[in-house]
Amino acid sequence: MSTSATEREPRAAESAPDRGRTPRRGWSDLPSPLRHLLFAALALAAVTGLLLVTGDLTALRMAAVGYTMLAVAGLQLLTGGSGQVSLGHGAFMMIGAYTMALLVLNLPMLPLAVNLVLVVAVAVVAGIAVGAATARLHGPYLAGATLILAVGLPGLTHRYHEVFGGSNGLTVHTAGAPPFLQGLVSDSEWKALVVWTAVVLALAVLATISTGRLGRRMRTVRDDETAAAMSGIPVGGTKVTAFVIASAAGGLAGGLQVYVLGTATPSMFTLALSLTLLAALVLGGIGSMWGALWAALAVVYLEIWLSDAVRAFDLSKDVENNLPIVLFGVLLILVLRFQPLGLHGILQRLRALLRRAR
Amino acid sequence: MTTTATEHLLTAEGITVRFGGLTALDDVGLRVPPGGVTGLIGPNGAGKTTLFNVLSGILRPTAGTLTWKGGPPPGRKPHHLARAGIARTFQGLNLFPLMTVLENVVAGADRLARGGPLSLVTGLGRHHRDEHELRERALAALERFGVSDSAHRLPGTLPYGVQKQVALARACVCDPELLLLDEPAGGLSGGQMDELAAQIRALGEDMAVVLVEHHMDLVMEVCDHIVVLDFGRVISTGTPDEVRNDPLVTRAYLGTADDEGAAR
Numbered sequence: 069m070s071t072s073a074t075e076r077e078p079r080a081a082e083s084a085p086d087r088g089r090t091p092r093r094g095w096s097d098l099p100s101p102l103r104h105l106l107f108a109a110l111a112l113a114a115v116t117g118l119l120l121v122t123g124d125l126t127a128l129r130m131a132a133v134g135y136t137m138l139a140v141a142g143l144q145l146l147t148g149g150s151g152q153v154s155l156g157h158g159a160f161m162m163i164g165a166y167t168m169a170l171l172v173l174n175l176p177m178l179p180l181a182v183n184l185v186l187v188v189a190v191a192v193v194a195g196i197a198v199g200a201a202t203a204r205l206h207g208p209y210l211a212g213a214t215l216i217l218a219v220g221l222p223g224l225t226h227r228y229h230e231v232f233g234g235s236n237g238l239t240v241h242t243a244g245a246p247p248f249l250q251g252l253v254s255d256s257e258w259k260a261l262v263v264w265t266a267v268v269l270a271l272a273v274l275a276t277i278s279t280g281r282l283g284r285r286m287r288t289v290r291d292d293e294t295a296a297a298m299s300g301i302p303v304g305g306t307k308v309t310a311f312v313i314a315s316a317a318g319g320l321a322g323g324l325q326v327y328v329l330g331t332a333t334p335s336m337f338t339l340a341l342s343l344t345l346l347a348a349l350v351l352g353g354i355g356s357m358w359g360a361l362w363a364a365l366a367v368v369y370l371e372i373w374l375s376d377a378v379r380a381f382d383l384s385k386d387v388e389n390n391l392p393i394v395l396f397g398v399l400l401i402l403v404l405r406f407q408p409l410g411l412h413g414i415l416q417r418l419r420a421l422l423r424r425a426r
Numbered sequence: 427m428t429t430t431a432t433e434h435l436l437t438a439e440g441i442t443v444r445f446g447g448l449t450a451l452d453d454v455g456l457r458v459p460p461g462g463v464t465g466l467i468g469p470n471g472a473g474k475t476t477l478f479n480v481l482s483g484i485l486r487p488t489a490g491t492l493t494w495k496g497g498p499p500p501g502r503k504p505h506h507l508a509r510a511g512i513a514r515t516f517q518g519l520n521l522f523p524l525m526t527v528l529e530n531v532v533a534g535a536d537r538l539a540r541g542g543p544l545s546l547v548t549g550l551g552r553h554h555r556d557e558h559e560l561r562e563r564a565l566a567a568l569e570r571f572g573v574s575d576s577a578h579r580l581p582g583t584l585p586y587g588v589q590k591q592v593a594l595a596r597a598c599v600c601d602p603e604l605l606l607l608d609e610p611a612g613g614l615s616g617g618q619m620d621e622l623a624a625q626i627r628a629l630g631e632d633m634a635v636v637l638v639e640h641h642m643d644l645v646m647e648v649c650d651h652i653v654v655l656d657f658g659r660v661i662s663t664g665t666p667d668e669v670r671n672d673p674l675v676t677r678a679y680l681g682t683a684d685d686e687g688a689a690r
Contacts, residue, residue: 296533
């Protein structure tokens with residue numbers, strides 16, 4: 069024990085000054101909102117490039133990856149950041165989705181940007197209501213309370229059939245590409261672009277929070293509530309704030325989903341969705357916002373590849389419907405057993421190996 | 427207990443804490459001057475930690491009042507007291523296990539950030555400058571407590587003595603006016619204990635320190651003033667010499683010290 073400590077100490081002493089004392093010039097000297105916005109612009113450029121070289125079908129899938137990623141990133145902030153496990157994240161997506169559908173149906177003159185802002189506002193209010201009620205709950209109790217939300221909320225659409233349209237849900241028509249771009253980009257490509265613009269902006273906000281003082285407050289609450297309080301950090305307030313931010317991200321993701329698909333039904337937001345989001349987060353890597361990207365890719369593409377495989381082997385419809393969930397579960401168990409930090413943990417380890425090789 | 431309450435930083439009066447039928451503290455008073463080291467001693471189960479938890483806001487007393495700088499305390503929750511300038515360490519250290527040493531200490535400096543809620547949520551306004559200042563302060567604190575080599579390590583990977591210094595750095599980085607130390611010498615070797623004594627004396631120059639401790643040598647060496655608790659009551663107060671020569675203390679505390687050592 070003591071020998072290994074003395075062996076390690078000098079190396080830490082060498083590396084500490086240049087990493088800790090003198091801040092690197094340039095990139096990390098920028099204020100973090102600006103840094104993340106620049107990164108968001110880069111990401112958007114990359115997505116645009118990808119859209120231009122691929123077809124319509126890929127555009128829709130990329131849009132799905134976009135809003136799924138936003139939902140998972142919100143969950144990452146909540147669970148990975150503040151240590152609160154929510155099994156009801158899909159419910160906030162549903163709130164966002166139905167808000168969006170109702171806005172388009174009842175106030176068709178509002179522009180999309182206004183709709184999205186209203187969707188976030190409604191999700192924030194819902195998040196405050198649920199978060200304030202559950203702020204005193206810990207671990208499994210919080211999970212249980214949010215579970216009720218995921219199970220109960222879809223039922224409301226049947227109870228108030230005339231407003232929410234029952235199990236058929238609501239169908240809306242959203243505008244595609246503006247006239248002057250007709251011929252240049254298709255409607256699907258345009259929608260994917262709109263989704264990704266909103267997503268990268270929202271992710272820039274989430275990343276700024278997560279790397280800033282609020283994110284640190286959340287991590288202290290996650291690690292040790294008593295010590296956090298004695299460091300002057302308001303524990304209850306921080307937990308509710310994390311919950312509200314996650315709800316807003318989930319709500320916006322749901323709103324974008326309706327914008328792309330043109331429909332909101334209760335079967336899109338079942339408990340299975342909430343569980344899938346959480347499982348995908350663990351699979352992608354709970355410790356980093358990058359995990360949300362791998363998680364979203366897994367959610368969208370695993371399902372597609374599996375359905376293709378099932379069709380190729382000519383298996384029954386039941387198998388097709390349930391195989392993705394089964395495989396997801398198996399993958400999750402394997403990841404937790406062999407790589408608790410998820411796909412992002414594997415990538416980080418590879419990067420460390422490469423750096424050492426150099 | 428005849429001192430008049432002038433210029434005291436923290437005053438506790440008539441503090442009574444009952445857990446069901448058990449009276450943990452019975453009408454306890456404590457006055458902490460703005461500087462120097464006050465020791466809180468007593469046999470196991472005397473109520474030292476309970477009083478500590480009352481002082482840091484973790485436990486609400488059944489009866490009694492706290493006075494902070496001559497007025498009522500700024501709030502009832504622990505974080506209100508912490509933001510007002512009361513810092514504490516824990517017997518079990520309670521470092522944030524998944525955050526680096528530097529992050530642990532930066533988190534301890536949170537009350538010094540001047541940006542409001544808006545800058546907290548958006549990262550705009552003062553946020554960037556705040557973060558820079560907190561980081562500089564945290565690095566200075568790590569330097570002061572001799573643990574800057576471990577800045578980027580996780581607490582769990584460090585030897586216990588180093589972890590203790592990190593905990594001290596986290597408590598002191600926010601320039602507290604009152605520092606509550608819960609058994610700082612627990613688990614330290616003799617040599618480390620001497621360093622700790624010097625450290626506590628130095629801290630007592632900058633701020634008021636209240637110390638709960640089992641090691642009598644350390645208490646007698648560093649304290650200006652000692653309060654002795656037994657069965658939830660104050661049985662003696664005074665300078666180390668006065669307390670040492672108090673027959674009540676000898677009977678209640680020193681007489682059982684050997685048994686305690688064996689039980690640990």
